Amino acid sequence: xxxxxxxxxGVDIGGTNTVMxxxxxxxxxxxxxxxxxxTRPAPDVYxxxxxxxxxxLIEKNGKKISGIGIGAxxxxxxxxxxxxxxxxxxxxxxxxxxxxxxxxIPALVTNDANAxxxxxMTYGAAxxxxxxILITLGTGLGSGVVVNGELVYGAYGFAGELGHMxxxxxxxxxxxxxxxxxxxxxxxxxxxxxxxxxLSMENRSSLIRDITxxxxxxxxxxxxxxxxxxxxxxxxxxxxxxxxxxxxxxxxVTEPRAIILFGGLANAGERIITPTxxxxxxxxxxxxxxxxxxxxxGLQGRNIAVLGAAALAxxxxxx
Amino acid sequence: xxxxxxxxxGVDIGGTNTVMxxxxxxxxxxxxxxxxxxTRPAPDVYxxxxxxxxxxLIEKNGKKISGIGIGAxxxxxxxxxxxxxxxxxxxxxxxxxxxxxxxxIPALVTNDANAxxxxxMTYGAAxxxxxxILITLGTGLGSGVVVNGELVYGAYGFAGELGHMxxxxxxxxxxxxxxxxxxxxxxxxxxxxxxxxxLSMENRSSLIRDITxxxxxxxxxxxxxxxxxxxxxxxxxxxxxxxxxxxxxxxxVTEPRAIILFGGLANAGERIITPTxxxxxxxxxxxxxxxxxxxxxGLQGRNIAVLGAAALAxxxxxx
Numbered sequence: 001x002x003x004x005x006x007x008x009x010g011v012d013i014g015g016t017n018t019v020m021x022x023x024x025x026x027x028x029x030x031x032x033x034x035x036x037x038x039t040r041p042a043p044d045v046y047x048x049x050x051x052x053x054x055x056x057l058i059e060k061n062g063k064k065i066s067g068i069g070i071g072a073x074x075x076x077x078x079x080x081x082x083x084x085x086x087x088x089x090x091x092x093x094x095x096x097x098x099x100x101x102x103x104x105i106p107a108l109v110t111n112d113a114n115a116x117x118x119x120x121m122t123y124g125a126a127x128x129x130x131x132x133i134l135i136t137l138g139t140g141l142g143s144g145v146v147v148n149g150e151l152v153y154g155a156y157g158f159a160g161e162l163g164h165m166x167x168x169x170x171x172x173x174x175x176x177x178x179x180x181x182x183x184x185x186x187x188x189x190x191x192x193x194x195x196x197x198x199l200s201m202e203n204r205s206s207l208i209r210d211i212t213x214x215x216x217x218x219x220x221x222x223x224x225x226x227x228x229x230x231x232x233x234x235x236x237x238x239x240x241x242x243x244x245x246x247x248x249x250x251x252x253v254t255e256p257r258a259i260i261l262f263g264g265l266a267n268a269g270e271r272i273i274t275p276t277x278x279x280x281x282x283x284x285x286x287x288x289x290x291x292x293x294x295x296x297x298g299l300q301g302r303n304i305a306v307l308g309a310a311a312l313a314x315x316x317x318x319x
Numbered sequence: 320x321x322x323x324x325x326x327x328x329g330v331d332i333g334g335t336n337t338v339m340x341x342x343x344x345x346x347x348x349x350x351x352x353x354x355x356x357x358t359r360p361a362p363d364v365y366x367x368x369x370x371x372x373x374x375x376l377i378e379k380n381g382k383k384i385s386g387i388g389i390g391a392x393x394x395x396x397x398x399x400x401x402x403x404x405x406x407x408x409x410x411x412x413x414x415x416x417x418x419x420x421x422x423x424i425p426a427l428v429t430n431d432a433n434a435x436x437x438x439x440m441t442y443g444a445a446x447x448x449x450x451x452i453l454i455t456l457g458t459g460l461g462s463g464v465v466v467n468g469e470l471v472y473g474a475y476g477f478a479g480e481l482g483h484m485x486x487x488x489x490x491x492x493x494x495x496x497x498x499x500x501x502x503x504x505x506x507x508x509x510x511x512x513x514x515x516x517x518l519s520m521e522n523r524s525s526l527i528r529d530i531t532x533x534x535x536x537x538x539x540x541x542x543x544x545x546x547x548x549x550x551x552x553x554x555x556x557x558x559x560x561x562x563x564x565x566x567x568x569x570x571x572v573t574e575p576r577a578i579i580l581f582g583g584l585a586n587a588g589e590r591i592i593t594p595t596x597x598x599x600x601x602x603x604x605x606x607x608x609x610x611x612x613x614x615x616x617g618l619q620g621r622n623i624a625v626l627g628a629a630a631l632a633x634x635x636x637x638x
Contacts, residue, residue, distance in 0.1 A: 131474040145572055147466050147473075154466075154574025155450040156610055161571040164604045166564075169488070176604055249484040253464060253572045255473025285483045285495055291475055 006317065007063040009054055009105075010310030012112065012303075013037065013072035013095075015087035020054060021303065022061050023310035027123030031061050032306060040089035047095065051102040058103075066319065068099060068107040069312030071115035071305055076157035080109050086175075108312050112136070112305060114151055114160060116262060117144025118315050119308030125260055125298030132256045133247075134297070135162065137265035137272075140175070141183035141190075147254050151315075163187070167246045186243035188218035188264045195221055195235040206231035222268045236268060240275025244294070247276070248283035251292055262297035262304060269296065325636065326382040328373055328424075329629030331431065331622075332356065332391035332414075334406040339373060340622065341380050342629035346442030350380050351625060359408035366414065370421040377422075387418060387426040388631030390434035390624055395476040399428050405494075427631050431455070431624060433470055433479060435581060435616075436463025437634050438627030444579055444617030451575045452566075453616070454481065456584035456591075459494070460502035460509075466573050470634075482506070486565045505562035507537035507583045514540055514554040525550035541587045555587060559594025563613070566595070567602035570611055581616035581623060588615065 007030070011020040014037060021032035035053055038046065058065055072095065073085040080096025082088075100107035110118075117134035120126040126134070130149040136142040141163030145152040152159045163183035164176055171180025172193060184190050195208050195216065207224045208216065208231055224232035247259055259280070265272060277294040284292065299307060326349070330339040333356060340351035354372055357365065377384055391414065392404040399415025401407075419426035429437075436453035439445040445453070449468040455461040460482030464471040471478045482502035483495055490499025491512060503509050514527050514535065526543045527535065527550055543551035566578055578599070584591060596613040603611065618626060 129474075131478075147471050147478075147573075148469055150467055152466050152573055155448075155576035156574060156607075158604075158606050159450075159572065159574035161574075161604055165568040165571045166602065178602075178604075245485075249568050250572050252480040252484045253478065253569050254466075254471055255475060255478035255480075257474035283485065283497075285477075285480055285497075287477050287480075288475075 006066045006314070008310040008313040008317070009057065009065055009068040010115075010306040010308065010313065011050070011054070011068065011070045012115075012305035012309055013070065013082070014305070015073070018050060018053075019303065019306055020057060021306035021310065022057055022063065022065075023307060025314060027307055029303065029306060030063075031057060032303070033057055037088070040087075043090050043093045047093075047098050051099060054099070054103060065105050067313030067317045068103070068105050069115065069309035069314070070095060070099065070107060070109045071112040071309040071312070072109060073111060075109040075111040075114075077108065077110040077114070077151075077153045078157040080107070082109060106313070106317070108316060110151075110153075110312055111142070112308070113142030114144040114153070115308030115312050116142070116304045117146055117151060117308070118311040119299060119304050120260055120262070120297060121146060122311035122314060123299065123307055124304075125295060126258070129257050131254065132258045132260055133162070133250060133254070134260045134262060137187050137261060137263040139187060139189050141187045145254060146256075152254075162250055165246055165249060167242050182243070182246050186239055186246070191218050191221055191235050191239045191265060192216045194238050195231060198231050198234055198238070204230055208232060218265050218268075222271065225268075225271060236271045237275045239265075240272050241279045244276040244279025244281075245283045247280050251280070251284055251288055255288065256292060258293045258295050260295055260297050262300065266296055266300065325385045325633070327629040327632040327636070328376065328384055328387040329434075329625040329627065329632065330369070330373065330387065330389045331434075331624035331628055332389065332401070333624070334392070337369060337372075338622065338625055339376060340625035340629065341376055341382065341384075342626060344633060346626055348622065348625060349382075350376060351622070352376055356407070359406075362409050362412045366412075366417050370418060373418070373422060384424050386632030386636045387422065387424050388434065388628035388633070389414060389418065389426060389428045390431040390628040390631070391428060392430060394428040394430045394433075396427065396429040396433070396470075396472045397476040399426070401428060425632070425636070427635060429470075429472075429631055430461070431627070432461030433463040433472070434627030434631050435461070435623045436465055436470060436627070437630040438618060438623050439579055439581070439616060440465060441630035441633060442618065442626055443623075444614060445577070448576050450573065451577045451579055452481070452569060452573070453579045453581060456506050456580060456582040458506060458508050460506045464573060465575075471573075481569055484565055484568060486561050501562070501565050505558055505565070510537050510540055510554050510558045510584060511535045513557050514550060517550050517553055517557070523549050527551060537584050537587075541590065544587075544590060555590045556594045558584075559591050560598040563595040563598025563600075564602045566599050570599070570603055570607055574607065575611060577612045577614050579614055579616050581619065585615055585619065
């Protein structure tokens with residue numbers, strides 16, 4: 001059977017919802033469904049539910065499935081495990097083995113940002129690229145690093161944690177317990193913190209001053225920036241500056257052809273791309289200058305989590 | 320012919336001397352020779368000389384050579400070129416093609432630190448490792464990054480420039496024209512600068528105060544540290560601290576199993592290893608803590624440049 005006629009299931013285990021899709025080799029989602037992940041569900045109860053839902057999706061569509069890919073927080077590709085995922089309250093759970101055994105279909109696990117990078121490489125803006133870094137700018141900053149056409153999992157399965165590079169010495173407190181991590185600046189959450197910091201530093205009027213910090217979102221800051229709000233505009237410029245500067249360190253390691261941005265904050269388009277590219281070009285070694293392009297995902301607006309998980313299954317399918 | 324019975328030529332084009340060796344597949348240097356590189360030699364004159372010397376070495380030993388590997392500053396693996404090498408005064412020279420054509424043997428080029436990483440993987444401390452980073456602590460800081468058992472060359476051939484990650488914001492002026500690059504702190508030259516900075520900061524007596532800065536070497540600082548000189552001891556601790564802290568950023572990208580140190584400053588052994596490991600473990604994400612080991616090269620005291628270049632030829636030899 002040629003790769004073209006194959007079908008895969010992509011599953012995204014999120015903190016709120018679990019979403020799955022039946023995807024063809026060309027990246028078309030033929031059918032999808034979702035269910036509430038639940039609050040700290042017991043792993044066996046949750047996985048019984050997941051297996052039943054996948055089985056239902058397969059049965060409904062009547063396609064032979066070549067593989068199942070699963071993206072999950074702290075998914076370990078090597079072991080097929082999900083390990084101490086934040087929000088789920090699990091220990092280490094051998095998700096790939098349990099799903100594969102129940103459905104008698106090969107299953108693979110990785111984290112959501114890695115899956116997104118595979119999705120970008122298989123169906124998105126990186127189809128011609130052997131070396132790139134995908135950055136997801138959501139609540140935090142996730143990343144997937146591709147080298148020589150393969151995802152970098154590292155020695156133990158947790159490579160690609162660019163969100164936890166130190167961007168600012170003794171900087172903002174991060175959820176990981178350390179200070180100054182890149183994701184505390186460059187993410188949807190980070191830009192809100194930057195807006196508050198800017199408000200604290202100066203007296204210019206700003207629409208942000210009328211929003212309670214608890215309600216402030218990166219989307220609001222974007223809307224205000226589009227209206228010409230100076231603090232909102234500066235918040236984007238500051239965010240891009242820190243992101244671009246820090247990406248220069250990652251570029252010194254793997255020299256990607258592009259940095260591809262995805263996620264809520266990436267919806268701001270040129271407002272985040274332009275300052276990031278500028279700071280990056282100022283910060284890289286002269287030999288890299290002008291060579292590494294900051295660009296938007298080719299899958300913005302599509303379900304990259306499901307496509308990425310399906311791409312995970314397809315990428316390693318050898319039959 | 321099995322890989323075991325094969326022979327390779329490894330060539331190290333250095334600023335002062337060009338060294339070459341005839342190496343068997345087990346990493347034994349059967350014969351070696353060297354000649355003065357000369358001051359800014361014309362590329363054609365130099366390469367005629369190089370080809371004649373390689374031919375002489377081969378003829379003398381009567382072995383069939385399966386490949387020639389060449390390590391050179393700014394060597395580009397993809398193109399087989401040496402591009403604007405510092406000290407040689409060349410433009411872009413297609414070294415691999417010229418050598419290969421003259422001798423009718425496959426030839427490959429890469430930079431010296433990349434070659435060293437391949438040497439470490441083939442004959443040294445990384446023989447069992449698929450993911451590691453080799454750091455050469457010489458005049459500057461060179462690096463070779465290995466992921467999934469393959470060297471990372473990047474999109475354009477210049478990956479692995481960890482010496483030019485920014486270690487200190489607005490820090491020391493680097494030879495590359497930027498400020499605060501890691502190699503201005505963590506290298507044989509960097510530790511001398513750190514010793515001077517420490518002397519400037521305090522009044523403790525030190526043997527270093529009797530050495531002119533022009534004559535100060537990292538070996539002297541090591542000797543003084545061994546004698547208990549407090550500034551010399553602190554210079555090593557500071558160097559390891561900055562190196563370990565910055566390596567945490569590289570670890571967030573590729574998650575190596577080990578950081579392997581080679582070169583003049585690595586001869587200091589535990590004096591540099593211990594503070595580097597400590598700072599690294601403090602700076603990495605909790606999930607990496609205790610997993611990434613800082614260790615010495617398995618080739619210290621051997622000619623890693625020649626072995627690495629021979630390993631380059633052997634690694635990509637497909638016959």
